[in-house]
Amino acid sequence: MKVEVAVVGNGVAATACATRLARHGIRPLLIGPGLPVDRPPLTKAALVDGKPRLLADEERLAERGIDRLHALVVDAELDEGRLRAEWGAEAWEVEADRIVLAPGLLYARPPIPGFEDALVNADPHVFERLAALICAGPVEVLVVGAGLIGTETAATLAQAGHRVTLVDLLERPLHRLHDPLPALARATLDDLGVRFLGGVRIEKGGERAVETARHGTLAADVVLVATGGVPLLPPGLAPGEVELPLAVGPNMQVPGHPRAYACGDLVLVPHARFGPLRFPHWDAAIGTGEQAADAVAGVAAPYERVPYWWSDIGPRRLAEVGVAAQAAAWAEEGGLHVGRDEQGEPVCVLVVDEPRRLREARALVQEGGGA
Ligand SMILES: Cc1cc2nc3c(=O)[nH]c(=O)nc-3n(C[C@H](O)[C@H](O)[C@H](O)COP(=O)(O)OP(=O)(O)OC[C@H]3O[C@@H](n4cnc5c(N)ncnc54)[C@H](O)[C@@H]3O)c2cc1C
Incomplete structure (x- = not known):
């Protein structure tokens, strides 16, 4: 089958990328197992009622102008724009002008005897x-x-x-x-x-x-x-010898492979303010997915989305805006925990149980970058 853009993966980044591509008038093929499932609810609401939350069902994907292939990509020739996808005994050869890689993390079982099927x-x-x-x-x-x-x-x-x-x-x-x-x-x-x-x-x-x-x-x-995940790139998909996370260019291009882009938990992004950044969280999956789609559509811009993650620990809502690792000193400022770099600029704000203050936290971090 021939397509304009093939998106490998059907998680948060791939779905954001495909949705944005469709808005640009490009009809993408989303390749992954099943329908796109959102991840954060797996540790929250879905754990209570047993029902995973979809990012989009069959009808929504069709409405958005996204085609879907229920399969795993097992091999890729990125420079030729060729992919091989399989599911059970079925196999497909896909030819694409552009390929976006978004296979996420591999949540491997720890190498402890007895955990083989954990x-x-x-x-x-x-x-x-x-x-x-x-x-x-x-x-x-x-x-x-x-x-x-x-x-x-x-x-x-x-x-x-x-x-x-x-x-x-x-x-x-x-x-x-x-x-x-x-x-x-x-x-x-x-x-x-x-x-x-x-x-x-x-x-x-x-x-x-x-x-x-x-x-x-x-x-x-x-x-x-729940011992964590590592960036995943099945051997057949790796563009030669690569280190993971995959270091991409500002527009999410895979260096040396002009037809290929990558996004989501797989990538190390050259962030306009924070430098090379690995940020395996939901909001960054959306941001890098959309950035890859914009790049495919010919819209070039630096990646400057302010990093952000949140977590619900029972009744508590924890959130972090910016990059904690770049803070040299921390202080409580008006009820927010603010981390500043060597120059005294705010680089990270922790927000506890006050989602309404996220905008303020984001503005503070942006202000630190001179935005
Ligand atoms: C349980 C859980 C809870 C989370 N909660 C939060 C939260 O509260 N807040 C927050 O900020 N972040 C949270 N995250 C992180 C966030 O969800 C991830 O950063 C985000 O999902 C990454 O998007 P992604 O598309 O790169 O990967 P994923 O969303 O993991 O999607 C990758 C997809 O690619 C598919 N795939 C893999 N290999 C292939 C292949 N060879 N061919 C085709 N398809 C393939 C996979 O099946 C999967 O569907 C959570 C993550 C998990 C797992």
Whole structure:
């Protein structure tokens, strides 16, 4: 089949890219398994009612002018604009003028014996298995990994009436985030009745129990793994020897491959203010997806969207605007936690439970960049 633009992937970035391409009057082909599923609800509302949220159904895609192929891309010749997609015994050869790569992250199971078939709460297909286990009534759940996904998952499940234990190798939930977020997450988990165990090394995994050095056997009805993801580029899709995340140009082009673009969790973006930036969060997936579509349509502009993520830990809404890693000093300013760089310019603002102040936080960070 011949198309103008093929978008590899059907997650947040791919759908944003395809939607924007259609607005530019370009009819894209979205290639991925099933309908596009949104990710954030998998640790929030969908975990309560067992229903994943679609980014668009068949009808919406058609209305927007987006074609869809239910398949996985297994091979690509980026410079020739050729893709091979497969699903079961079926296979398709796709010829495209331009290709946009948006396959997201690989949420791999940790290399611990017994975790070969573990439930990973990040993938919509695995989610179906999980939903069947937790939606029939309260169960005991052990969540492994207290990053954003694991901590949210534990809090949501506890709020929904399940008995939850959350374990991590590190001593605090959200340990890698800036203060006060780890302490705040810990207090919220305590309030919700989640048992948090830090400093836990798992020696053997399992579907209903794990073996640990510090606490012996921890048993549950369901063991869930939330140990994070790594950028994914199946070998057949990689443009030669590449390092991941894939460093793209300002317009999301894959360097050295003029027909190819990339976006979403896969990429390292040259941000106009913050420099090379890896930002695997929802808003950046939309921003880079739209930027790739604009570039395909011939609209060139620097990538300057202010980085932003949010997380719902039970009743609490945490948000970060800007880049925490670039802050040299932090101070509380009018109820916001503001991080400033060596020059004293605001580079990051943490907003806790005050979504209405996000605009203010964004303006502060933008002002720091001289915008
Ligand atoms: C459970 C969960 C909760 C999250 N919650 C938040 C949140 O609260 N706030 C926030 O800011 N961010 C959140 N995020 C992060 C955010 O959702 C991601 O940054 C965003 O989804 C990345 O978009 P993406 O399109 O790059 O990848 P994804 O949305 O993961 O989509 C990638 C898609 O590509 C498909 N694919 C992979 N390989 C191939 C192939 N070879 N051929 C065809 N298709 C392929 C996959 O099946 C998948 O559908 C969350 C992520 C997860 C997983």
